[in-house]
Amino acid sequence: MKKPGMNLLFYPRPYKARIEWDEKIVQVIVPFYMDKCGQPPAKKLPRGISSRFANLRDPESYYFAQDFDRFVAEFGFLGITDLPKEHFIIFQPPQYGEHYKENISWWVHYAQDVYILLRLYRVLKRAREHEEYDAEEAIDGLFSMWVKNGAPRMGRVLDDTPLIKVAPRIMARAIACSLTGGINISDMNVVPSKGSPIGFTITEQRYTKYLLAAIYFDLWELITNSLPVEICAYSECNKLFTPKRKTAKYCSGACRVAAYRKQKSNK
Ligand SMILES: [Zn+2]
Numbered sequence: 001m002k003k004p005g006m007n008l009l010f011y012p013r014p015y016k017a018r019i020e021w022d023e024k025i026v027q028v029i030v031p032f033y034m035d036k037c038g039q040p041p042a043k044k045l046p047r048g049i050s051s052r053f054a055n056l057r058d059p060e061s062y063y064f065a066q067d068f069d070r071f072v073a074e075f076g077f078l079g080i081t082d083l084p085k086e087h088f089i090i091f092q093p094p095q096y097g098e099h100y101k102e103n104i105s106w107w108v109h110y111a112q113d114v115y116i117l118l119r120l121y122r123v124l125k126r127a128r129e130h131e132e133y134d135a136e137e138a139i140d141g142l143f144s145m146w147v148k149n150g151a152p153r154m155g156r157v158l159d160d161t162p163l164i165k166v167a168p169r170i171m172a173r174a175i176a177c178s179l180t181g182g183i184n185i186s187d188m189n190v191v192p193s194k195g196s197p198i199g200f201t202i203t204e205q206r207y208t209k210y211l212l213a214a215i216y217f218d219l220w221e222l223i224t225n226s227l228p229v230e231i232c233a234y235s236e237c238n239k240l241f242t243p244k245r246k247t248a249k250y251c252s253g254a255c256r257v258a259a260y261r262k263q264k265s266n267k
Contacts, residue, residue, distance in 0.1 A: 006221060008183070009042040009207040010214050017076045019069055019104070026072055027101040042207060045075070048242030050219040051229060054115035055239045059108060063239070068107070077102055079182075079210030083109055083150075090152055091177040096210045110212060112149045113178075116142050117219055118229050118240055120171050125226070127164055139163040175220050182213025234259040 016029045055061075056068050081099045083106055084092035094110070120142050127135035140163060147153050151174070187205040208214050222229060222242065232239045232251035236258065241251035250256040 005044040006047055006214070006218055007206060008044070008214060008217050009205060010045050010211070011042050011207060011209045012040050013076055013098070013209075014040055015076075017072050017102075019072055021065070024104045025101045026077060026104065026107065028077075045211075045214050045218070047218060047221070047227075049075075050114050050215050050222065051118060051240040051242050053111055053215050054118050055111070057108060057111035057115045059104075062236075068104075075211050078107060078110065078212040078215075080106060080110075080212055082106070091174050093177050093180040094182065094210075094212055096182050096213065098209075109149065110215075113146075113151075113174075114215060114219060115240065116146045116149065116151075117171060117175060118222075120167060121219075121223055122229050124164070124168060124171075125228075135164045136162060139167050171223075175216055175223075178216040179213060179220065182210045183208050183217060235262075 017026050018029050019026050052067075052071065056064065056071060058064060077099070079096055079098065080094050080102060081097040082095045084095060120139065123135050123138045123142065127133050143151075143163070183206055185204050185206055189203045190200050191203055192199065193201040206217075208217070221227075228243055228246065230241055230243050230248065230251075232241060232255050233249040234251075234255040237251060237255050239251050241248075250259060
């Protein structure tokens, strides 16, 4: 399956971060050195980064420390300065900004949010593809998880409307809110186009300085392009991943081999 890159440029910071486990923070590595330009070149982040980030939601999981260390070494800070205040009334955008340290609890909060949105998307997609699938219970469970994690209490005002009818709108609103203040548009280009009624089309380039905004944008693009999100079939793993091939069942070659070994030893 073709996975075109994200339509978003990410400007990484000119310094790296690492986790201080004792202090429960992600912090800048000092001393840090800026190169002559100060700003490293913009890059495109890998599609599916939202699934990888979502797997950092559970500090109790076996893979947590290792995955978290790797993620921070590869991508650096999320780009937030705190958790939103009073984020239980309406959806609140993240507090995007630059800080020399970020609490691990902030990361876990947003990883859980992204996880719930990905699961919700998966449920809605499944309900559309299999008519007999009853999505109400699954959506209800995800909504309770979401409220526990600080989302607005949407359940109370929904009365008898089936959740499957309202869930797409709530999901879209939540993601749009999370992108607010995080994404910019630059380099508007006017390009001649025969198909356009005015003879030109305007192309744009979106960019961000904030990793968290890029993660929500990846999620947004997954949904708008109807790309699949899977759960690794190896029972010890169960991580979310964005498969490269439609038939992929495991998140990695290691999990495929481990699942095969386990199956063999069970026999
Ligand atoms: Zn796996």
